Amino acid sequence: MQKNELFEKVVNILEGIIPNVSQKIDENTALIRDLEMDSMDFVNYITQVEMQFNIKISDDDIKKHELGIMKNMIEYLLKKTI
């Protein structure tokens, strides 16, 4: 899957959690800091990413790869979905 396509899919997931948020998102967006996402929304986000891409994301990976930052999540998904 291409980077752009992944980005679009992740933005769609975020839009389902925080409506009308897509305009505010670029690759440097930090979800909790910039979108004021709370812990429940973040749990939902990771869960939806897991479901959409049929992968398992560990708590360690979330911390190690700083998956709350858009570009990190896209890079992570690029490796995981090869």
Place this chain on the structure above:
Amino acid sequence: MNYYIDKIEYYLPRKLITNEYLSNEYGIDANFLENKIGIKERHVAACDESTSRIAFESAVKLFENKNNNIDTNEIDLLILCTQNPDYRLPTTACLLQHNLNLKTSCMAFDINLGCSGFVYSLVVAGNFIKVNMVKNVLVIMADEYSKIIDYQDRNTASLFGDAASSILLKPCEDDYGIIDSLFGTDGSGADSLILYNSGVVKNSEKSNFLFMEGREIFKFSITVVPDNVRNLLARNNLNIKDIKYFIFHQANKYILKEIQKQLTITDNQIILDMERYGNTVASSIPIAFKNILDQGNLKRGDLLVFCGFGVGLSWGSILYRHIQ
């Protein structure tokens, strides 16, 4: 012959834990709890208030309500659903049979299930009616999670409340009451919500308080639960719009709103009733149902879905046609 919920009462211990208290004592965000989790306060049992005690109180409320017109001598079976029994043995239902002065020919046993416990207990109890072994069943749900929670643990501290609920289950005509049910179990998720060191298995590296892996429970709730409801409706040739109310286990508002989204249930159909109680485990559905009944919005023939899900992992849904 079928079976239906004839009467319900519930009991809430007096002591309250408010969001303000949790915020002041443990730094938990009160606004988040109220607006996102949907809970303002939860009742907790006193130190000397046992599970059998709160179960007793809910049953006494059922018996003492003169409108209920219950003869305790006619209760043939008592089922208590709890995961916090007074003792590992004897079964707490035996204590209750004695405390409630039920006849000694009354069968009594516990069911060890959590948030799916109401739907399971109802169907287990009802099948004793269906095979004509009994006529009147007292089903009690009672849990005191406050006694197994570490209030320093943000994953669990704010969610649970203590409560007991009692139901009288009776026979009815075929097309009413519990008309179908669909259950499931996935023990591979057992360690997602677990009380270590509470049985014969001991592990000194594990806490003695309730452990919850929130993300796993969330994922389970928004995947398995909607599928269970969809499958129950499909095999009865029903659509979402055919159901008057969906009463899910009141885990928290965020989870129920996600399930609502997945199933395209309208705001008028889904019941959110955890604000004043928190997650009361197996009592959450009967409390919500009792409150609906008291509002007088149900008429004979209305269809409801009760859906319980949680620790185990365990889940189940009941399709219910209102009779009264």
